[in-house]
Amino acid sequence: MGKKQKEKKEEASPPEATAVEPSEGPVPEPRQPKTVLYCAVCSFPPEYCEFGSRFTKCKEWLNDAHPDLFSQYYSEDALQSKLGTMTLAAQQKLEKDTAKKEAKADAKADAALKKKMSSQVTIKRIERNKRKHVTTVHGLEAFSIDLKKAAKQFASKFATGASVSKNPQGLDEIVVQGDVAYEIVEMLEEEVGLLKGVPADNIEVIEEKKKKAAAAE
Amino acid sequence: MFKKFQPSSDISGQTQVKSSVSRSIRSAILSQWKIEPETLESVWPKKEGLVHVKCREHISIYTVSGIPLFFQHFDGPFYPTLRFLHKYPYILPAVKVDRGAIRFLLAGAHMMCPGLTSAGGYLPPADQALAAETPVALLAEGKEHAVGVGITKMGSEEMRKINKGVGVETVTYLGDDLWEHEKL
Ligand SMILES: [Zn+2]
Numbered sequence: 001m002g003k004k005q006k007e008k009k010e011e012a013s014p015p016e017a018t019a020v021e022p023s024e025g026p027v028p029e030p031r032q033p034k035t036v037l038y039c040a041v042c043s044f045p046p047e048y049c050e051f052g053s054r055f056t057k058c059k060e061w062l063n064d065a066h067p068d069l070f071s072q073y074y075s076e077d078a079l080q081s082k083l084g085t086m087t088l089a090a091q092q093k094l095e096k097d098t099a100k101k102e103a104k105a106d107a108k109a110d111a112a113l114k115k116k117m118s119s120q121v122t123i124k125r126i127e128r129n130k131r132k133h134v135t136t137v138h139g140l141e142a143f144s145i146d147l148k149k150a151a152k153q154f155a156s157k158f159a160t161g162a163s164v165s166k167n168p169q170g171l172d173e174i175v176v177q178g179d180v181a182y183e184i185v186e187m188l189e190e191e192v193g194l195l196k197g198v199p200a201d202n203i204e205v206i207e208e209k210k211k212k213a214a215a216a217e
Numbered sequence: 218m219f220k221k222f223q224p225s226s227d228i229s230g231q232t233q234v235k236s237s238v239s240r241s242i243r244s245a246i247l248s249q250w251k252i253e254p255e256t257l258e259s260v261w262p263k264k265e266g267l268v269h270v271k272c273r274e275h276i277s278i279y280t281v282s283g284i285p286l287f288f289q290h291f292d293g294p295f296y297p298t299l300r301f302l303h304k305y306p307y308i309l310p311a312v313k314v315d316r317g318a319i320r321f322l323l324a325g326a327h328m329m330c331p332g333l334t335s336a337g338g339y340l341p342p343a344d345q346a347l348a349a350e351t352p353v354a355l356l357a358e359g360k361e362h363a364v365g366v367g368i369t370k371m372g373s374e375e376m377r378k379i380n381k382g383v384g385v386e387t388v389t390y391l392g393d394d395l396w397e398h399e400k401l
Contacts, residue, residue: 030259033304036362044391045303045362051323052392084359085337086316094320146225 040065046073053105055098116142121188121198125181126208133179138171143197147172153193158183181205218276218290220325222394224401227273231401234267234279242267242279246287246295249352250308260301261286270401283400288389294352296366296388299396302354303362310347311363312373312385313339313356322355322365322390330376330384340373347373353385365390 042052049058119142155162270278315337337358355365367385
């Protein structure tokens with residue numbers, strides 16, 4: 001099919017060869033994508049860093065990584081012409097807002113880090129009956145670990161069932177079939193696969209035995 | 218559309234798109250955007266599987282090798298993701314907002330007519346007027362790259378005439394939760 005079309009195109013092309021792209025052969029080449037530089041700090045194209053919440057850090061990065069762009073964006077002249085149709089008062093307001101945003105983002109990042117460092121990962125070994133156990137893992141999400149993917153990792157590592165479900169408190173946790181609590185602690189300490197960034201001090205293991213009354217058969 | 222979007226709670230499933238459906242999506246995109254078939258092919262090769270990421274509120278994101286390329290609300294028009302648009306900026310008609318409107322846009326606001334009709338803004342001339350419900354690239358005064366993707370809520374000539382209310386609805390923008398998830 002391709003061949004036929006090609007022939008047809010070649011036949012038809014001479015009269016309008018200049019109207020189409022003259023340099024192109026019979027098979028059109030895709031257009032090359034524009035390469036866009038993104039800020040390593042805020043992920044925006046650097047021209048938009050001024051609107052982000054990490055402007056100071058963005059500027060430091062750009063000055064280091066791309067000094068030419070830095071002077072292009074932040075020279076006295078550039079700052080003047082950047083104003084465009086905006087009034088000076090509006091620009092000042094924008095700068096004030098940006099500074100405020102930055103302070104807020106810093107405080108938020110601090111709080112998030114504190115929260116993370118004080119979060120616990122709780123691993124529970126639960127006795128189902130005399131021989132069967134399940135192990136639940138709670139709190140991984142505080143360390144930005146994807147629960148579904150972690151469950152998959154457990155399932156394949158222990159060749160058992162593992163799923164994400166809600167505990168009675170309505171919080172997500174991973175339920176792994178079998179007694180693998182200490183193996184999971186080890187995996188977290190060795191930071192296997194996805195299981196990265198949980199300090200050893202933040203891991204606790206709890207044993208949940210069947211209540212005596214219930215166990216007495 | 219993606220101001221508050223968390224994959225863990227907002228994605229209901231991911232499925233491989235059947236080849237017949239894939240074909241019709243490709244031809245819809247070719248008719249809706251100004252993209253050459255070979256360029257689309259280079260980004261989304263025919264032999265490469267398209268994955269439909271089904272999200273809440275009838276939003277569909279389509280990915281190739283995990284990278285979101287375009288999305289759709291109900292069976293509306295297809296929108297390129299902003300990263301896609303940055304690579305191929307000519308595929309959508311463009312409008313521009315003035316510098317004063319940028320920070321509102323980056324907070325997810327829709328774009329009011331005055332921000333588009335003012336001296337720092339831009340609407341295409343009358344002979345290239347845009348109809349209502351046209352996906353557009355949202356450019357910004359003094360900036361090279363698009364800051365968002367939107368859809369016109371009235372014709373561009375109407376925006377000039379009425380100069381009030383929302384002219385372009387913002388569907389995705391720099392820093393929203395779709396931008397934050399480079400891979401799904
Ligand atoms: Zn930045």
